[in-house]
Amino acid sequence: MKISRRSLARGLAAAGTETLKVTARVYGDGSLPFTFTKGRDSQQLSWSNGRGDVDGEGSYDRMHGSTWDKPGCTSPAKSTKKIEIAKPIPARGEKMRRAIDWFATLASLALVAAGVCAAQSVIRPGEPWLDSRGQRIQAHGGGITVWKGTYYWFGEDRSQANDPEKRYVACYLSRDLVHWKFRRQVLVLADPEHLGPHWVLERPKVFANPSTGKFVMYAHLDDAPYKLARVMVAVSNRIDGTYTYVRSFRPLDEESRDIGQFVDDDGSAYLIFESRPTKGFFLAKLTGDLMSVEKTSFIPAPLEGGALVHYGNLYYVVGSHMTGWRPNPNVYATAPALTGPWTEFKNLAPPEANNYDSQSTMLLKVKGSKTTTVIFMGDIWRPRELWDSRYVWMPLEMDDGSMHLPPPQLWTLNVKTGESAIQANGK
Numbered sequence: 001m002k003i004s005r006r007s008l009a010r011g012l013a014a015a016g017t018e019t020l021k022v023t024a025r026v027y028g029d030g031s032l033p034f035t036f037t038k039g040r041d042s043q044q045l046s047w048s049n050g051r052g053d054v055d056g057e058g059s060y061d062r063m064h065g066s067t068w069d070k071p072g073c074t075s076p077a078k079s080t081k082k083i084e085i086a087k088p089i090p091a092r093g094e095k096m097r098r099a100i101d102w103f104a105t106l107a108s109l110a111l112v113a114a115g116v117c118a119a120q121s122v123i124r125p126g127e128p129w130l131d132s133r134g135q136r137i138q139a140h141g142g143g144i145t146v147w148k149g150t151y152y153w154f155g156e157d158r159s160q161a162n163d164p165e166k167r168y169v170a171c172y173l174s175r176d177l178v179h180w181k182f183r184r185q186v187l188v189l190a191d192p193e194h195l196g197p198h199w200v201l202e203r204p205k206v207f208a209n210p211s212t213g214k215f216v217m218y219a220h221l222d223d224a225p226y227k228l229a230r231v232m233v234a235v236s237n238r239i240d241g242t243y244t245y246v247r248s249f250r251p252l253d254e255e256s257r258d259i260g261q262f263v264d265d266d267g268s269a270y271l272i273f274e275s276r277p278t279k280g281f282f283l284a285k286l287t288g289d290l291m292s293v294e295k296t297s298f299i300p301a302p303l304e305g306g307a308l309v310h311y312g313n314l315y316y317v318v319g320s321h322m323t324g325w326r327p328n329p330n331v332y333a334t335a336p337a338l339t340g341p342w343t344e345f346k347n348l349a350p351p352e353a354n355n356y357d358s359q360s361t362m363l364l365k366v367k368g369s370k371t372t373t374v375i376f377m378g379d380i381w382r383p384r385e386l387w388d389s390r391y392v393w394m395p396l397e398m399d400d401g402s403m404h405l406p407p408p409q410l411w412t413l414n415v416k417t418g419e420s421a422i423q424a425n426g427k
């Protein structure tokens with residue numbers, strides 16, 4: 001792309017801004033007004049088209065090159081090069097650095113204009129993961145719900161600004177599993193059962209009921225010493241709307257602490273819950289209205305952080321040992337059916353790697369037009385600063401009954417084809 005003197009001047013003028021408004025005619029399908037917001041603690045850049053959906057979100061990273069994605073972009077050849085700054089905001093300093101950023105951004109737009117429609121985006125395990133506002137994603141111990149072709153990530157919101165008396169669940173949406181738009185704190189709950197100080201709401205998971213269009217959130221509810229051991233249920237009419245607390249109970253009348261979620265290929269939904277007295281995971285099928293559970297299976301292994309996936313002809317279950325927030329080598333077993341028989345548990349990664357300091361929360365299957373990737377979703381907990389807890393998402397190496405978690409590295413994912421690839425310059 002050729003940068004004219006005029007655009008150079010404009011770039012410099014814009015270089016000190018936090019927000020840049022530009023008009024970018026990039027896909028040949030009309031001129032879209034984008035608002036760009038630059039993350040404060042990284043070079044991540046996000047934008048929206050003002051209509052409240054995620055079209056056009058992406059990121060730019062000074063260290064690792066740039067990505068510029070438009071999910072669903074199919075006609076890059078029609079792209080044009082017109083880019084102009086509509087409304088720069090006065091500079092606040094650091095002009096040179098921001099100028100570099102700005103021209104690199106122009107360069108990435110130029111790539112799009114030249115017909116590079118990258119459907120791939122980079123996932124950076126262990127690094128701060130920023131949402132479309134440039135803020136840390138707060139979705140710890142989380143789960144993903146797929147609804148109408150969009151991914152919704154729910155998890156514990158441990159933001160520093162939260163009221164310490166309340167517990168929060170945040171919701172983000174994405175179409176590529178990389179760029180996440182913050183929707184809202186869908187649950188803001190005051191102690192619902194007189195549990196007392198330091199009461200616990202952890203590992204929220206949301207299930208969708210396609211026949212009623214209703215959404216049901218489960219979460220681990222507890223008192224400070226973790227003696228209550230129940231699940232709570234909250235409901236909403238919109239997946240990313242406000243959830244209303246309904247009740248808490250012990251599923252199957254068993255103690256229930258860490259919970260996980262699993263939706264089988266036939267749409268059946270399951271709650272995975274850890275039961276300490278019986279030393280194992282219950283796989284409990286949700287009832288038709290999703291408001292309760294019925295027993296499906298029990299896996300005798302004293303594990304938590306339960307996650308499950310169906311891949312090939314096998315079910316794979318993953319769990320962590322019970323060391324609280326401290327990481328440990330996570331393990332997996334397989335079975336031909338949910339009712340078993342389950343194999344012995346084996347290590348997911350070399351035990352000395354300590355699961356790369358992460359703990360399992362979910363296994364997400366991304367089935368595309370070419371292949372299927374199973375993503376290990378784990379949490380790197382920082383108990384003293386839970387808000388700063390990180391995520392390890394990595395594509396699992398799966399082969400006929402074996403499952404291996406590779407070391408955290410940069411990798412790309414294409415949700416359309418299902419392809420994932422660890423980047424050559426990986427770290």
Ligand code: GAL
Nearest residue numbers: 141202258304305323324325
């Ligand atoms: C872990 C559990 C977390 C949290 C933590 C508290 O074992 O997986 O969700 O409950 O203990 O110590």
